[in-house]
Amino acid sequence: MKKKHLFIIGIVAVLIFLAIPVIHVLKTKWNEQDIKIETPKGFTNDASQLNLTEIDTLIIVPNNKTEIVNQLKQVIQYAKEKNLKISIAGAQHSMGGHSIYPNGILLNMLPYKQMELDQKNNILTIGSGALWEDAINYLDKYGKSVAVMQAFSSFSIGGSMSVNGHGWQKNLPPVSSSVISFTLMNDKGEIINCSREENPELFKLVIGGYGLFGIILDVKLKVVDNLALKYKSVAMNSDDYVSYYKKFITDNPNVNLVFGRLRVSDKKFLDEATIIYFEKADVKPLSLAAQKTKNKEIRRIVFRSTVNSEYGKRLRWDLETGMNTVLNNTVFTRNELLNGHVSLIENKDPNSTDLLHEYFIPERNFNQFIKDIKPILKDSEIDLLNITIRAVDKDEDSYMNYAREHVFGFVLLFNQKKTAKQENEMKIVTNKLVDMTIKNEGTFYLPYRLHIDKTKMRKIYPQSDSFFELKRKYDPQEIFENKFYLHYK
Helix, strand or coil: CHHHHHHHHHHHHHHHHHHHHHHHHHHHHHHCCCCCCCCCCCEECCCCCCCCEECCEEEECCCCHHHHHHHHHHHHHHHHHHCCCEEEECCCCCCCCCCCCCCCEEEECCCCCCEEEECCCCEEEEECCCEHHHHHHHHHCCCEEECCCCCCCCCEHHHHHHHCCCCCECCCCCHHHHEEEEEEECCCCCEEEEECCCCHHHHHHHCCCCCCCCEEEEEEEEEEECCEEEEEEEEEEHHHHHHHHHHHHHCCCCEEEEEEEECCCCCCCCCEEEEEEEEECCCCCCCHHHCCCCCHHHHHHHHHCCCCCHHHHHHHHHHHHHHHHHCCCCEEEHHHHHCCCHHHHCCCCCCEEEEEEEEEEEHHHHHHHHHHHHHHHHHCCCEEEEEEEEEECCCCCCCCCCCCCCEEEEEEEEEEECCHHHHHHHHHHHHHHHHHHHHCCCEECCCCCCCCCHHHHHHHCCCHHHHHHHHHHHCCCCCECCHHHHHHC
């Protein structure tokens, strides 16, 4: 009888042990308010949900090339006559009003997404309004893939060029390196071809130029082969990240995609890390259509269950660490991995928003930067949800370059309440983090909230004054404007 009782007690204990995380995750789902925040007519906003701004006119461009050229020429002429400014929007994932100008004309470029592949030279010509997922789905039919892109495929091509996004492709420069050329409509309504050989100054200014020099129309991008890739992972103390990265990634010619994560639970805060990487597999890749759909909602809910929850953060780390073992040597395709949507982490709480920061730190200062930011993040009232690490090679193409040598990008995701108190706290935290970035010879990424003043921004981007002078050279009437320009010029 005693053994039977012990067995029953053991079974109950196991069930309780399993029930606690399930209940925690289900509670998160139960408490969600799936309320779509509608932008009022005559206004616009961006991914921060903190930039609601009244505009004069919203113009949704056509898909047809002849029609869009004619329309945009008329819009520029109208803007000049009415003394209006033009801002340019894609998926609007920047968070500092980069695609917004108060009482201005807003161009929605998303419909402009025609595509054509030059299979002989591996060049994709694509409309700037296309999303990366559009490009991936199109290229997949030809066994091809995007060379460099951001972590999520729900950003637009033109938007990614304008912020000069970077991806998790192994040790590559930002998106700029994969751009062969593009056409640009300038402030006079003229169409100019820009490349490293033709109008090279404009080429450098427009990529990472936040829509201040004209309207990007057609883009020629390098493409690569779609590959079958094997899932791999390795865990370490964060102090050993750089040495592990060299051993498992830099010295491994088979690695194609890679990213790292730091532990963000209070227990072992920033002390543990993992590197997830994907090696070439010697099998033929399946098409996207032939692949099984993964349960994205479960992954999203597990992620959302970490908000304001130490238990949720520990649970997510433990689950991901366990899954790293389970998934070892699982084969994916490159396109499948790149085709991740931002909805995987979607926040459905109308009273809060998720905000990104990113800091690019030279390898030599990697460990010191973690030590310096640890007390800032621990003491902050803003809830830190995630830190991803991606290596970025030196950028030779963008005027406002943030990767001036090989750097590691620390991508921080915060959950912030939509209150004045939390907004002020975020500003304080941001400035402290930027101070540590300056101390460690790094740079901060410009597409996020405008919490850094002009003086401090110029410490990290000393080329800013000449950048804004060139803006006025190419657009003397300052037709193309946004909140980023208003804040920093």
